[in-house]
Amino acid sequence: MSDILARFLATDPEDVGCTEAIAALHVYVELVADGVDAAGRYPGVAAHLAACGPCFEDYEGLLHAVAADGW
């Protein structure tokens, strides 16, 4: 079995999905910007961001917007 295929097919049961991840994204991003263990506090959001490209793009965008304010 190809490792790439096995990793691609693996799904995380903790993954909360797009709706919940986006609902918490502003809180999650501020924790990350503060250097707090956001993934530890919100493992379901972290699992989702690791698997969902579009939500990860939004996460990066929000983090970038906050950082541009000199957080």
Add this chain to the structure above:
Amino acid sequence: MTDEELRDADWPAELRPGSAGRDRALARLHEMALRVAFRELGRRAAAASLTHHEREEVAHDAAADAVLAILAKLDEFRGESRFTTWAYKFVVLEVSHQLGRRYRRTVPPVLVLDAEAWERFEDRMGLDPARDAEARDLAAALRRAIDALTERQREVFVEVVVHGVPLDAVVERRQTNRNAVYKMIFDARRKIRAALVADGYLEIEEGR
């Protein structure tokens, strides 16, 4: 009130209907949304091919829709973050939405899994059917598992995973939401994995 005096904590009250400073707060919110939208477009690879005019259009549409979303959801802001962080989120989401909409308008849907697309997918997944019989069997089992998905699952899987169509463009085309499309792909991955486990190509303990 000057723009400089609008502190983060003041935003929700200033934006509420009836506030003496509402017009100024609205103008400031729109300005802020536009600045964040332009900056976000500058960061996104998907926006790299936009012309100057298209970029202006996307930024203005995203900022205008973000302001509407912020005003509609103002009562949902609970102070769990800075107001600006919460507001920026809507701008970033609207940029995704606008880019998805633009992609859908300009690129026709690709729902068919043709031989060329399948070969590219095999390659990306690290499969090499030309190598030996075992690799050929695995590739064939994977193809059977994809063919066995429901029609909607297969179409979305082929568009997003095989052809690499942005998920937000598929959301736009299907007039649904990101979560629904993500869930379809999530379920498709689980089904394919279960089929490969049943065929003996994966062990149950390997995945979750």
